[in-house]
Amino acid sequence: MKPIAQQRGVALLTALLIVAILTTVTVMLSWDQMLAIRRSQDLIEQDQARQLDLGAEAWAAQTLAKTARQQVVDLQQPWAQPMPVIPINGGEVTGSLEDLQGRFNLNNLVSGNKAVGISQQRFNRLLQRAKLPIDLGEAVIDWIDPDDIPRGTGGAEDGFYMGMLPPYRAANMPMLSASSLRLVRGFGAKAYAAIIPWVAALPPGTSINLNTASETILSTLGLHADQVAAIIQLRDKKPFKSLAAFLSNPILQGQKINSSRLGVRSQFFLLRAEAHLGKTRTILYSVLRVENPDKVKVIMRSWNTTP
Numbered sequence: 001m002k003p004i005a006q007q008r009g010v011a012l013l014t015a016l017l018i019v020a021i022l023t024t025v026t027v028m029l030s031w032d033q034m035l036a037i038r039r040s041q042d043l044i045e046q047d048q049a050r051q052l053d054l055g056a057e058a059w060a061a062q063t064l065a066k067t068a069r070q071q072v073v074d075l076q077q078p079w080a081q082p083m084p085v086i087p088i089n090g091g092e093v094t095g096s097l098e099d100l101q102g103r104f105n106l107n108n109l110v111s112g113n114k115a116v117g118i119s120q121q122r123f124n125r126l127l128q129r130a131k132l133p134i135d136l137g138e139a140v141i142d143w144i145d146p147d148d149i150p151r152g153t154g155g156a157e158d159g160f161y162m163g164m165l166p167p168y169r170a171a172n173m174p175m176l177s178a179s180s181l182r183l184v185r186g187f188g189a190k191a192y193a194a195i196i197p198w199v200a201a202l203p204p205g206t207s208i209n210l211n212t213a214s215e216t217i218l219s220t221l222g223l224h225a226d227q228v229a230a231i232i233q234l235r236d237k238k239p240f241k242s243l244a245a246f247l248s249n250p251i252l253q254g255q256k257i258n259s260s261r262l263g264v265r266s267q268f269f270l271l272r273a274e275a276h277l278g279k280t281r282t283i284l285y286s287v288l289r290v291e292n293p294d295k296v297k298v299i300m301r302s303w304n305t306t307p
Contacts, residue, residue, distance in 0.1 A: 045280040050303065052088065053284035056095035056273035059083055060288060061296040063097070064269060068293040073099065073266040074211035074239035083273075091277035100287065101266040102212035103200040104220065106181075107174040108261055109137070110144045111204060115151075118258045122220040129216055130194040139185040146172050156185035175201035179306065196306075200268070207263035210246050211239045221262075227251055240264050267291070 063079045070077065083095040104126055108119040120141065124134045135154025142155040148170075150157050158169045161183075171180065178201045181187045187195075198216055208217060210231075218228045230251045240246045243263055271286040287300040 045278045046282065049091070049275040049277040049280045049282040050284070052091075052093040052275035052277065053273045053282055053303070056083060056093055056275070057271060057284065057286050057288075057298065057301075060095060060097055060269070060271040060273075060286070061298075064288060064290050064296050065293055067266075068290045068296075072211065072239060072241055072264045073101075073209055074235070074264070076239060079269070080212075088277070091275065091280075093273065093275040095271055095273035098270045098272070099209055099212040099266045100200040100202060100268040100270050101206055101209040101263075102214060102217060103198055104208070104217060105202045105204070105206050105261075106140060106178060106199050107144065107201055107204040108206065109141050110174075113146050115141045115145070118260045121222075125220040125222070126195070126198055126216070129219060130191075130198070132191050132194055133186070136184075136186045136191065139187075140181070143170050143180070143184045144172070144174055148172070154186065160185055174204055177201050177300065200270075202268050205261070206268065207261045207265075209264060209266045210243070210262060211235055211264050212266065221257055223252075223255065223257075227255065 060079075060083075067073055067077060067079050074080075079097050080099075085092050085094045104123060105119075106123075109116060109123060120137055123137050123140070127134050127136055133154070135152060138151040138154040139156050142151050142157055148157045148159075150160070156170070161168050161170055168183070171183075175181075178196060178199050180201065181196065181199070182192055198214070208221075210218075215228050215232060218231060219225070223231070231246075231249070234249070234251065240249075241264065243259060246252075246262070246264070247257060247259060267290050269288050269290070271284070271288060273284040273286070275282050275284075283304050285302045285306050286298050289297045289299050291297055
């Protein structure tokens, strides 16, 4: 039989061990509870921030509805002005619109089962401007056209893509999003980053808006740098009221411009809305189509990644 003092020592150690275990368990439970509360707060903030983004989307639709009543779309109109920063309790929300018809429409490269010559010519110039190989255009056409015959040296169909890891097939249909370029032969991260600011994936047949197109896109029409600069300076003061007004401008005297798929109106716009709430930050990208003054339709929506 152990001495009483030794028994008391064992009992004390046992009690201390029990207290230590209970303390550890209590701390762990408290930590888990704190994480759960924080996680719930983050989810609530994120949901509230997304609702703010959708509010900016409603603002964009309302602003664009006024555009549908205009015969011309240009950068002097209300839609082209950034949404003012709106402060809210614990954060803020803002947004801006871009005319997607100021970009090059990738789906214009193909009509039916044939490549469109003028669109291919403009895209080749865009590739040159982005310092990318011209034969990348052949791969894009193959991705969209319905046949399975590779074009030239840069084209690619199922025979190429089925050898990838993981394997996949060419779409052989119009692109739903310009981000599909990441699947096309030759468009690695650097090539994709170089071209994506200038392209869009819209229904085939849309026109480039001469009033909103950037200097880069205007250069794909075959214009010289000084002509492009003069056109931008001119339209900033007085936007073109028609395609004819653009083509007859003295700046283009002696310059042959193919008028196919050029215009001064637009239907498709990209909204970028950003909401800050507490520690949460969300970015909404929405593609909107102006169908008539009473109907602006959201055709694509994506949070934190471009559509």
